[in-house]
Amino acid sequence: MPVPRGSAIHDLWAGTKLLVVFAISVLLTFYPGWVTIGLMAALVLVAAWIAHIPRGAVPSMPRWLFVVLAFGGLTAALAGGDPMVSVGGVELGLGGALNFLRITALSIVLLALGAMVSWTTNxxxxxxxxxxxxxxxxxxxxxxxxxxxxxxxxxxxxxxxxxxxxxxxxxxxxxxxxxxxxxxxxxxxxxxxxxxxxxxxxxxxxxxxxxxxxxxxxxxxxxxxxxxxTRPKLGDWVTLAITAATSGAAVVIETMLHAA
Known part of the structure; x- marks a missing residue:
């Protein structure tokens, strides 16, 4: 349900929000790196701040979900992989745990995108x-x-x-x-x-x-x-430009990191 508050995000055309969600979803599909996830998460947080989304709008998670996440993280950590750390002379691989955290963070960003559309769109x-x-x-x-x-x-x-x-x-x-x-x-x-x-x-x-x-x-x-x-207005074009610039910066940084 939309949050009954007026803001620049609420005034955006619904098609603009759908385009932003689609573009970010495609970007995270092809570039699911930490830099991309972090930039998109920052973009969502800024949008939530502009839209004045209260904390009460965020649904509470049941306890069993934390148990499932903990179990999934534990089983993923057993896979090991790079990077390796030494603890008491024992080599431990953090690759599996980091991959699980990355997938979890990516899922949270996508869910937050959908929630932003729900909170700000009739x-x-x-x-x-x-x-x-x-x-x-x-x-x-x-x-x-x-x-x-x-x-x-x-x-x-x-x-x-x-x-x-x-x-x-x-x-x-x-x-x-x-x-x-x-x-x-x-x-x-x-x-x-x-x-x-x-x-x-x-x-x-x-x-x-x-x-x-x-x-x-x-x-x-x-x-x-x-x-x-209803059609796109100036605010919609500004939103699309900011999204495109942030996505382009994420792609450039990810490419440079992989090439290094």
């Missing part, structure tokens, strides 16, 4: 932006407008479905249930509960889809979902 702006960015693909007879409509509908329906599923789960927990005696009876009860939840979820989804279809028809059809006259 859902209604994504569909028109995708339709505008994909306009050249119409020459190849690709249904860009239909894809934009599907994406816009999915983004709008997702929060509503989450709320419905939370209500269903709460109702399931409040429902009185007899305690089964045998293990087989417990397995059967869990299976029946899963079937009931799936049936209720499908029913709720179909009902929501019917209501949304009626609302869209009353407002002029699906064409309104991908129609938005």
């Amino acid at each position: 859902v209604a702006e994504i569909g028109p932006a995708v339709a505008t960015l994909g306009r050249p693909l119409r020459l190849l007879r690709i249904p860009v407008d239909e894809w934009a409509v599907v994406l816009a509908l999915a983004l709008r329906a997702f929060p509503m479905l989450i709320d419905e599923f939370q209500v269903l789960y709460a109702a399931r927990r409040l429902r009185p249930r007899p305690m089964p005696v045998t293990r087989k009876a417990r397995r059967q009860r869990r299976g029946m509960e899963v079937i009931d939840l799936l049936a209720a979820a499908i029913t709720v989804t179909l009902r929501r889809a019917d209501e949304m279809g009626d609302a869209i028809t009353a407002r002029g059809g699906t064409g309104q979902l991908s129609a938005n006259p």
Whole structure:
């Protein structure tokens, strides 16, 4: 959900944010070095500072995720590799641990990029932006407008479905249930509960889809979902220029380090 605060990042065109995310993702795919990750992380932090993103917007991570990360780091450290360090006369390879840390940092940067788009962009702006960015693909007879409509509908329906599923789960927990005696009876009860939840979820989804279809028809059809006259402004071009300059600097530094 977008953070309800006005800032230069909030005022950017949604297509600009999508282009920045795509460009940085491609850059990190081909140049996943520490310099590139550090520069992109700094870029994301500066954007978050400009957008006035509060700490409360960052979701809390469950404890089991830290356990999984620690286990993954331990198993990766066992792989060894360069660089080597000597501890008490024993040679230890830090290559595996450093690679794991690099992959983890890269994943955090990509997640932060997606979160920045979510925090600073209205859902209604994504569909028109995708339709505008994909306009050249119409020459190849690709249904860009239909894809934009599907994406816009999915983004709008997702929060509503989450709320419905939370209500269903709460109702399931409040429902009185007899305690089964045998293990087989417990397995059967869990299976029946899963079937009931799936049936209720499908029913709720179909009902929501019917209501949304009626609302869209009353407002002029699906064409309104991908129609938005918003276009890039000066701030968007400045953002793209800063992103391009930072990406170019990262590529140059990474190339120089590998050549040295």
